[in-house]
Amino acid sequence: MRPRRHPGVYDTAVIGGGLVGSALAFGLRRHEEHVAVLDEGDIAYRASRGNFGLVWVQGKGMGMPAYGRWTMASRERWAEFARMLQEASEVDVHLEQKGGLHAILSEAEHEHRLQFMNKLLSQPGMPQYGWKMLDRTELRDIVPGIGPDVLGATLTHVDGIANPLKTLRALHIAFDRQGVDYLPLHPVTGIARHHGVFALGTPGGAVKARKIALAGGLGNKALGEMVGLDVRVRPQRGQIIALERTRRLLELPFGTLRQMDEGTWLIGDSQEEAGYADRDVGLPVLATLADRAVRTLPALKEVRVVRSWAALRVMSQDGFPIYDESQTHPGAFVATCHSGVTLAAAHALCLAPMLAQGRLDDELAPFSTRRFHVHQAS
Structure with missing residues (x-):
């Protein structure tokens, strides 16, 4: 296990090392001296690695305009976020916001x-x-x-794309250079709070922090129960097809078809209620995705498939993000969404400062877990 740089009490410990948790930790480090990221490691259900990489606005917010505003706020700060990542990591995440x-x-x-x-x-x-x-x-x-x-x-x-794998890599390189303690193989098995300090139980020993941010994706349901938060999330499987490199054929991305900065192609995206079967890919679904892609851009008919894979989206009960603070464990926050790339800039540059000050702004009230209880009562 990687040794900790800071043996004492962290200002904030982020639970989860995917795109949501990593963006939060990156942003928190700008405001706090001691930040840790506790991660399961490669055994985690890693939605970040199965991401299409859209920085997307159109179509989002039906039934919750606050989500449309939050998405637009992130879009507006993505260029700044990308510049900060490149300065911190020397990794170009290849942001394009041409439409x-x-x-x-x-x-x-x-x-x-x-x-x-x-x-x-x-x-x-x-x-x-x-x-x-x-x-x-x-x-x-x-x-x-x-x-x-x-x-x-x-x-x-207003729409665009970035490279999701390079974004995650840039964040983790920045951790090493900026002094964030990244602790893999540290799944959190228990959370206790005494005298204003959280103690997180892990196989690598207890980690203490004054504040914690639950950013564990599908694991947030169980983590939330430890601090009195009702985090209603479920897995939704999505399948993606990757094609070999070609010359540049597509200047603007479609929502389900894009060309990467290296010239490879991604075709998506299915939406399947399949439980936790994140490694199962099926020919009927892949055939449907491929058929629509070829009908859209017939030149792809001659391009070879390199690989295909499935990953699990983190879907809340109503499909919108969840941001909240525990009433029973003040200082315990939760952040979960299924648009980890699109919202990465908002998480790093808008949400992280709120967590650093220990209070969520009123603009995030619509994303509270309380909305589920209101719907239940009605």
Whole structure:
């Protein structure tokens, strides 16, 4: 096990070393001297490694405009976040914020998307960003190789992409250089609080901190119970296909089709209620993903599949993020979401300062676990 740099009481201990926990720790280190990240290690259900890497705004916030605002706030700070990561780690996460597309492959899809976007942006408090329903001719000017089945696409200029693996790598390199204690093989098995200090039980011994942030993804349900928080999360499986490198064919990403900075391709994304079966990939699902990708961009028909994999999204009961502080264990916070890349900038630059000061701002009240109890009572 890696030795600790700080043998005493940490200012904050973050439980979880994926994108959510790592972004929080990166941000916390700007405000606090002693920060630790406790991580299961490679045995964890690591959504961060199965991520599509979208920095995406369009389509988010239906039923909760606060989520639309939070997503936009993160989008607006992503360029700053990427610069900070490169300065701290010398890793370029290849952020591109030139816009994003949502392909339309039938008249029914066209009508549904049109109604959805209009309803989404008509909600009170929803951030207003420009979007356009492109017809086939307009889309062909942006993506010359679109297939004959593509009728058009919705376009916004607020969407973008980053490299999720390089983002996670940059964060962990920054830990080493900036003095964050990253403690792998430290799954938390118990949490106690005495005289304002938390003691976290792990196989590597107790870790003490004045504040803790639960960022353990699907593990947050059990962790939350230890501090009186009702964290209602479940796994949702998503499958992805990776294709070999090609020359640059796609300047703007689609929500389910993107070309990486190295020239490889990712095709996604399924949404399956399959429990914790994160290693199972199925030909019927992969065939559906591949078919839509080839219909969108027929040139991909000749590109070889390199690999495919599945990962588990961290889905709350209503699909929105959860940010809260325990009432029974003050100083214990929870942060969970299924958009770890999109929200990474907000977690590092907006949420982390709140945790450092020991209080969540009122703007995050809609994301409290209390919303589940209100719905239950009604």
